[in-house]
Amino acid sequence: MSELWLLTAILVALVAGLVSGRANPASLFFFAGLASYLLGLVSLDTALAGFTNNGLITLVLLVLAATALEKTSLLGKLSQAISKGSLTLTLAKLGVSTAVLSSFTNNTAVVASLIGVVRRNQAHAPTKLLLPLNYAAILGGTLTLIGTSTNLIVNSFVENAGLKPLGFFEFTSVGIIVVISGLLLLIPLAHLLPDRRDETDDEALPYLLEAHIAKNSKLVGKSVQDNRLRALKKLYLVELERSGIRICPVPPQLVLQADDVLRFSGAVESVELLHQFDGLNWFGKQQAKGQNLIEAVLAPSSSLVGTSLKDSRFREEFDAAVMAIRRGHQPLKGGLGDIELQPGDVLLLTPGDSFTKKPRLADDFAAISGLDLSVRLDNKRGHWVLFGFALTIIASIAGIIPLAKGLVVLLLSFLAIGAVTVSELKRRFPLELVVIVGSALGLANLMISTGLADVMAQGLLEVFDGYGVFAAFVGVYLMTVIVTEIITNNAAAALSFPVAYALAMSYGVDPRPFIMAVVFGASASFISPYGYQTNLMVFNAGNYQFSDFVRLGLPLSLVYSAAVIIAVPYFFPF
Template sequence: MSDLWLLAIILLGLVAGLISGRINPAVLFLFAFLLCYLLGMVALDTALTSFTNIGLVTLVLLVLAATALEKTSLLGKLSQVIGNSSLPMTMAKLGLSTALLSSFTNNTAVVASLIGVVRRNQAHAPAKLLLPLNYAAILGGTLTLIGTSTNLIVNSFVENAGLPALGFFEFTPVAVVIVVAGILLLILLANILPDRREESGEEALPYLLEAHVAKGSSLVGRSVVDNKLRALKKLYLVELERSGICICPVPPQLVLQADDVLRFSGAVESVELLHQFDGLDWFGKHQAKGQNLVEAVLAPSSSLVGSSLKESRFREQFDAAVMAIRRGNHPLKGGLGDIILQPGDVLLLTPGDGFSNSAKLSSEFAAISGLDLNVRLDSRRGRWVLLGFAVTIVLSVTGVLPLAKGLVLLLLSYFVIGAVTLAELKRRFPLELVVIVGSALGLANLMMSTGLADSLAQGLLSVINGYGVFGAFVGVYFMTLLLTELVTNNAAAALAFPIAYAIALNYGVDARPFIMAVVFGASASFISPYGYQTNLMVFNAGNYRFSDFVRLGLPLSVLYSLIVIFMVPIIFPF
């Protein structure tokens, strides 16, 4: 069997694995590339060079530098724009601020820092703001080369192909129009989002909590109503299990017995209400030592998906006890330890001393809130972090100092002033991103050298036959957009670039517009909550449904696509 067919089978398996979402993308990419090496399709020294690409090194350095940026007061100041203004004015200020900040720092950090502020504001329903905030962060990431990891990954492919590197502001003329038009559309459509305020009770934040009535408890021998278990604010007794038999609903006059299992549904702040009951042991109680609770959002690729807490031995893996589970705005039933976990589930954790150092956190969870909440740099060091980052970017844009070299010097200065520690950088090192990008670069080279990219390009061209180079450009864009909704944005860029480049070569035209089709297409994840990690973060925090993403994301995706399709060929002629 020829290398072309072998590679095609390997890539088909890779795409199938990515779409399933059951296996970590980094594992899939690494396995695919290792298989190519083991089958003799690529030499070891050639394979290793894919992991030392200058674009990949720059990406890693930027991620590490963002560790210090996230500890400044810059993100916190964004919360000040949420005041008593009207909803359109609040959205305009919040959207533009978020987009600008996301253009040079991690949009995941921007969204994570604002979720709590938005949920606590009294002026507007969180569901009206969180999804537009998320979309503004995604739009802002398209403004610059460092606005999103996708741009830097594509730049790695560009340099690897021997083409001129993408400029820092090369995306900006198109992206500015996208950001302004996108935020205006979000303001116009804001009222179509639901008003699911937290005070609506059980359906607002339906965490499932489980507690066990201990022997000797003062609750034993008294009824549910006498124990005041039906008078808890934002906490509802939904089920009682006795000797393996579930009682639902729970009769108010039912007398409690030792070993009864009580299951509650309610808001996260209601957990502390369980402290008032003598002899009521709830999940995670024995690990609680006054520490802050942590909310962790399960990633689509997490190894925990499809298994229960008992089966996964969660406490042993992460040194944390699960106190409660929430799945969107759908109340859960059944034993806490027996619930089969799904992507996007929010776990309320009581962390142990080793939780924050666990190497699995970044691969298993799409977002974790509650860690390092009070860690902020003092004003002197905070100013140096921001000034140093700004100077590094300016020197890079003006050509005085290469970005990679500037970031190395910047990180060293952060070490000297104590803005970051080696332990923090070790914890934040984006190993998965390195594996995905390095493996994808190697696979892209193989797609070009074996002729597979050209064959796939010919297949796409046959579908859009007769529409010329513009039709091919549109085809590449929508192919990338579809991939980013099915898999992840970075994986979509990795799979689409070789095909886009092969099509440009086939037509004998400038590859730049096709590269831009991949760049903007890979960032167009608006319709599915699982296409991008910030989507998943707000999906749970705002109690959204899938239909909410379609309702707001589809019009935004259409507008975004129209701007890209008509502006890119003007700014970047064929």
Template sequence: MSELWLLGIILSGLICGLIAGVATPAALFAGASLLTYLLGMQGLEAALASFTNASLVTLVLLVLATTALEKTSLLGKLSQVIGNGSLTLTMAKLGFSTALLSSFTNNTAVVASLIGVVRRNQSHAPAKLLLPLSYAAILGGTLTLIGTSTNLIVNSFVENAGLEPLGFFEFTAVGVVIVVSGIALLVLLANVLPDRREDQGEESLPYLLEAHVAANSALVGRSVQDNRLRALKKLYLVELERSGIRICPVPPQLVLQAGDMLRFSGAVESVELLHQFEGLDWFGKQQARGQNLVEAVLAPSSMLVGTSLKASRFREQFDAAVMAIRRGHQPLKGGLGDIVLQAGDVLLLTPGDGFAANPRLVTDFAAVSGLDLNVRLDSRRGLWVLSGFALTIAASLTGLLPLTKGLVLLLLSYLAIGAVTLAELKRRFPLELVVVVGSALSLANLMLNTGLATNLADTLLGVFDVYGVMGAFVGVYFLTLLLTELITNNAAAALAFPVAYAVALHYGVDTRPFILAVIFGASASFISPYGYQTNLMVYNAGNYQFSDFMRLGLPLSLLYSAVVLFLVPILFPF
């Protein structure tokens, strides 16, 4: 079998694995790259060389630098825009502020810092603002080269292909139009999203809680109805397990026995209702000592994904007990400790003393509300962190100092003043991102060298060639957009770039428009909550349904695509 067919089979398996979510993107990309080495399709030196790409090193340094930026008051001050003004004014201020910050700092950090503020706002329902918040962060990433990791990943492919690297503000003109028009559309559609402040029933907040009837409980010997277990506000008894047998629905006249396991579905504020029943030991009760509860959103890269609470020994690992679990609007069934966790699950925790200092919080959870995970820097060090970052970017733009060298010096200065520690940098090192990009670079080289990229480009051209180079440009953009919605933005960019490059070579035209088609297409994740991490973060925090993403995301995606497809060929002619 030729190398071309072997590589095609490996990449097909990679795409299927990404869509099905059988493993993390890092594991799948690493596995595919390793397989090409074991099959003799590339040498060890060639495979490892991809991990020393200059843009990849810059990306790692930027991620580490944002560790200090997140400790400044900058993100905290952004929360002041959530005021008592009208929904239109609040959304406009929130949108433009978020987009501006996301153009040079980690958009995940921006969204995570504002989720709690938005949810506590008394003037507007969180569901009205959280999804626009995520979209504004995505739009802001299109403003600069460092606006999102995807831009730098594509730049690494550009440099690897021997092309001129992308400029810091090279595509800012397109990004500005995208941000202004996109946020204007979000403001116009402000009332499209539902106000769910009054819609907090079983369907809107299906937390799964579990409680055990103790032997000395006053509930024993009385029926469900007599114990008033069916009259709890915003808390519904959905299942009873007795001697391994699950009873669902639970008959009102069923008499409770010692050892019965009761499972409830309801709102987070209903947890305290379980306190009124003597002899009812709910999950996590032993660790509850009057402390504030914490909600934690499971990150896609978490080691907990695919395991149960029991198997992961969650309490020992995090010094926290899980009181309840919520998975979007999907009702959960079965034992709380036996549920196989998925990315985006919200865990309601009673934290122990060591929970806040656990180094795994930043890697296993996309957002943790109820805790200030980063201690704010004092004004003197905070000022240096912000001004030092601005000076580094300015030195790079004026040609005084390469960005990579400037970031190295900046990180050393952060360490010197105590803004970050080596332990923090070790915890925040983006290992999964490095694995994805490094592996993708080696796979992209193979796609180009074996001719697979050319074959895929020919297939794409077979559909769009009748429309000429403009048709091919549109085809590349929508291919990248589709991959972004199906898998993730970074993986989509890695898979689409070789095809885009081959299409440009086929026509003998400037590669820039096709490169930008990949950049903008990979950031166009508006229709699915799973294509971009900030979407996943607000999905549960705002109690959204998938239809909400379609309702607001589809018009935004159409407008975004129209701007890109119209402006890029004008500003970057073929």
């Protein structure tokens, strides 16, 4: 009984940490697993066993193989063909092609590759395309075993429980219904999304910029109005700091002094306006040498979250200076270097020569635009990457070679032809994902072995007492969906699987439909922009508001849930 209470305390602390967002999920799962070992709940061999799970190894190999896939021209050519035609036709082509692509490749790579072209298209507003693009990628991930990391993670739990592994196309029957019903809803609803192209040209992107008045500046001794600092297009003077005292709003007749700090809010292109003022040293000016600016979106799991630019020593760590910060449509206040960074913040950077070589880029940023971090492969190598990947998948489906073994051979061939390098693979190695999944496998096993999963299942049984096994199935699905929206999809799968398995055992029925409830529930991250990485990517790229996600995501979540709840019991009887 003491083991059960100890594990309960560990899991409560884990969930509280995930919900608060004060630490990244990998750290939380690692310390939860470590606490389980130190408190004697699990042996060292058992604790480490989760990190050698076949499903986890396959997932890591797929992520590494995607490094070469992202360098091919396939996604670029496809995106150019998609953007032609009416909005309805464009949405249909975009939805179908994205869903198919994300069923076989990493959906984050698909979304990242298509964002740029969608934003640059002249025919349709990006706000009407980017959110449907994101949702189509999520829907497509439910079609196959490798469509999303969640499917492979759940398969790891299935294998650990001694059950028959999930088949490559075992999800497809339900997935097709989900994709079709989802796209039929998305296409008409996307027409209702706002066209923010005009707003983007005005003040829709409130970057916070900071500038310091030098002692020899010609601005000194003249008022704000005389210096024409209130007549800047797309740039608004929101605050002046003098000797530690902040003045907001700034009076037009206020005379400027040396060492005054000026803070502006405005669009990204307005940065150039600061060049016209002699003796105005804006944040990051010393590193600006005519290079292209970069927009970098802060990832939810970034080590920078919760810190300021000063405390993180950003320039030394990344060889880049932060010129401005944007947080959605929320105006920021205070010193640029003192702002506590949050997931989804967009940093406007002036990169140094070694910026692209920094190993933490993939871990700390969900997306980087303005600079192509990977050079496209030539046609010969690009064709081999696509052919080799397709051949590996087909060989696995046909039972000729296990997927993990095929991916090892594929990666070796990529290294041999120079499609990827060892340093690239090191940089892209998904260490945080490995920590989360490996630790989660151990915690899931503990929940089952200590009886905690049975206790939680009995609690759900009491809730659904008299309503039958179908109601319990619906309860597991809804529990997983809610946890996914609150924390992350992978964490939701890890916490829901043991309860779903124990509940199926309590009813004495086939656990497959309950497993599918976890699989599809963990992928249903539609309402919150913070629930999934691609949500966060399009949230900033499309200048969306939280209400846009609710407007499109809530109806989609309802239709998706109805399709899953009806289709899963039909294809996977209890």
